[in-house]
Amino acid sequence: MASVPAVLQSEWTKIRTVSSTTWTLVSAFVVTVALSAALCALTKATFDDLSREEQFTFDPTLFSFSGMILGQLAMVVFGVLVVGTEYSSGMIRTSLAAVPQRATFLFSKIAVATALALVVGMATSFASFFIGQALLGEHRTTIGADNVLRAVIGGGLYMGLIALFSMAVATMLRSSILSLGILMPFFFLVSQILASVPKAKDVARYFPDQAGSKIMQVLPDAMGGNEAPYGPWGGLGIMVIWVVAALIGAYLVLKKRDA
Amino acid sequence: MTRSRWGWRMIEAVGLTKRYGAKTAVYNLSFHVRPGAVTGFLGPNGAGKSTTMRMILGLDNPTAGSVTVGGQPFRQTPNAPRQVGALLDAKAVHGGRSARNHLLSLAQLSGIPARRVDEVLGVVGLQEVAKKRSKGFSLGMGQRLGIAAALLGDPQVLLFDEPVNGLDPEGILWVRNLMKQLASEGRTVFVSSHLMSEMAVTADHLIVIGRGQLLSDMSVRDFISANSADFARVRTPDTEPQLREKLSAALSEAGAHVVPEPDGGLRVMGLPLPRISDLAHGADVRLWELSPHQASLEEAYMRMTQGAVDYRSTTDQKAGLMQQPQPGYGPPAQQVPDVPQQGWYAPPPPQPGQHPYAAPAADPRLPAGPAAAVPAAAPAPADPTKPEDPR
């Protein structure tokens, strides 16, 4: 009987010794921070051109997270590869031979990877925020302002949850390519397209990424954003429900199917 | 191909060197492979065999030096599968494709008709599973599929990287006979292996490398005579140990090199059997055993590559499983005196839980006495480039 701490330790060793972990997490950080910084610098340089209404509702916090839309792509890849490589390399058979308790195995792996994603997500979120604010100059906000800390921490949570959701989906589908082929279009096209189509918007706002990203807004409905029937924490809650559902599905699949 | 006084050189490497970053995988390797014979390419794991194979096949570019197949660099071969067949890695197939489609795509690449695919599937015995996706193949079936791919173009030159890996005994015998048959047809067969025992029964010629450098390049027969010594095993009555001392002294006096064996026998080198018998008779020593022996190819190989093993196993002391290491645990210390013998003679029988070739301090060069005796007992090594030669 493998003890939980032992399995956790083994999963930590596995995760830190593959190069895809470093690659994806570094890209998530660099892409988010760099793109956010670039957009903040551009915005500062041209702030006076904004319309009066836009200047009033300008949300400096949200702007410093603008790169996250692309950065979360790398988080999705991280989550998918953490699980998917077990299947593609056949490592899963070795792993399940060593830890026959599949629930222990799955949740240890996911716990370790999620913890790592959360740490990187938080680092990304805070780095993105502070660099972005520094570049925004006089239009900046501070971490002590109303709701700002909530948004920054929320950004980190969002990144971690995206990775966790991807892991659960990859466990269900048992293939990296298939998971990416479904998650990427879903997050980056279907969800975005539907969110801009009048009627579909009502459905799309309950998608995990649309609901979850609400937490990163300090001013609700900033810059003419969509109004939503839920608040920032409510949005994150909807995302958590999606994640939990996916995890249950993952557990059932792993339990039932031959490795 | 180049014709010289050495005969045809189908594969010729000159000063082949490959560095990956700071690590040198192959260094200044020069050799050539002739047709009509099975040439074994031998070396411990990580010696650079596969890297050399990849450079021969143009997959990796050498850092320095060059290699030609049939007289030209492989990448300039006009129709490679018709001239060179290769088995590199049994798993180098797309698992989602059926065996037949895999071979068909390779056949089409060089204009080989589809019925040739069915032919080679028959040769390797995979007709039954030709339509199955190769993902479900065992390692042995994968090797057979790889061999089928190599045979596809009826090529003049064949390269096999560890072809018997994962095969069952029947499969190993089949590969062995196949290689001999291919060579007897006048083809050039170049086979890598880390198993000397396998090469001993398959190859005619041996190229041995260690740590990426050439250790030996000679025929199997020359290899044995250059690297092993005939010796006699003599046993005196166990009941009278003083007879053993007496005989040992008499034999040494007559110019033999005598080494006691752990079980009480003696190994005698440098004297023919009748002379030993005469000396024993002259010294008035009764013999319980007097038998001729020849060191095996395996021993010669072990000795040659001992200094060049990258991945040497240590004794599994299971200390890592212990919460606190226990001092008394592990192999008994008194085994150590036996150790210097290893490397000249048959290795000691495997101890439980101990790799026979990996006893600590198994380096033959440490003690001075026996090392000096080796050249006296064996013909001087023919290959002066051999860097691992005992001092």
Add this chain to the structure above:
Amino acid sequence: MTTPYQHQGAPGAVYSSPIPIRRAHLGDAIASEWTKIRSVRSTIWTLSVMALLLVGIGLAVAAAITTSDANVEDQPILSLGFFGVLLGSLCVMTLGVLTVASEYGTGMIRTTLTACPTRGRVLTAKAIVFFALVFTVTLALTLFVGVAQVAIIDQGSPTTQEWLRSTLGVSLYLALLGLLSLAVGSMIRHSAGAITIMIGLVLLPLVMAMFMFTESLSWLQDALLEYSIPSQLGVLYDNSVTQSGPMGWEPLWIMLGIAAVALGAAYTMLNSRDV
């Protein structure tokens, strides 16, 4: 343990195959790549999903418009195929990446390049087979969807130009986009990484444009939007988001240029790198 061996190396007795050896050429490689691409499931899957998206979304949009009696006079009917093609392009990108990168993932590339050491020929054959396959499939699908939409909605008939651009043009564009993915897959040599980069490439201009509100940046925002892959595709359907930017058949030339540069880089890297 010495073993008698019979086959002493006999210099001069070199084997030569009774079947004459001819040079291998590009045609052989094309036949081989066709066998490869049709014999893996990922091809079947990606193309089936693409067919489903193109036909399903195309017909659903057309049906929705007729039932709601919306007026589509100001918009070409054929442009209703846009959303299906946009999603279908993801399938094309995936297939393009997989065509090369899966050979690296499985190790098959070493077998392939041993059998055909002229590396450029392998990549050329892959590109030709893939291009032809994607072009043919997309052309058939866009034609079918276009004809069906015109039949369902029944509000005038599109011009020949519109027909050509939304079938031939879109098919060529998707096939070129696929070639770009194939080149990226060949350079990155990792399926997941290459797919991510391709999706990033599609998204990056949109994400950047999304956060450019200010007046003085509007030229940059417009440019990013106009030259992003979705709106280039939209131009072919004549419902571009803006009035400037690429027009008519221009998106094809842009994509042709990008794909050619990427393929050129892929050739160079393939020839110089160790496999």
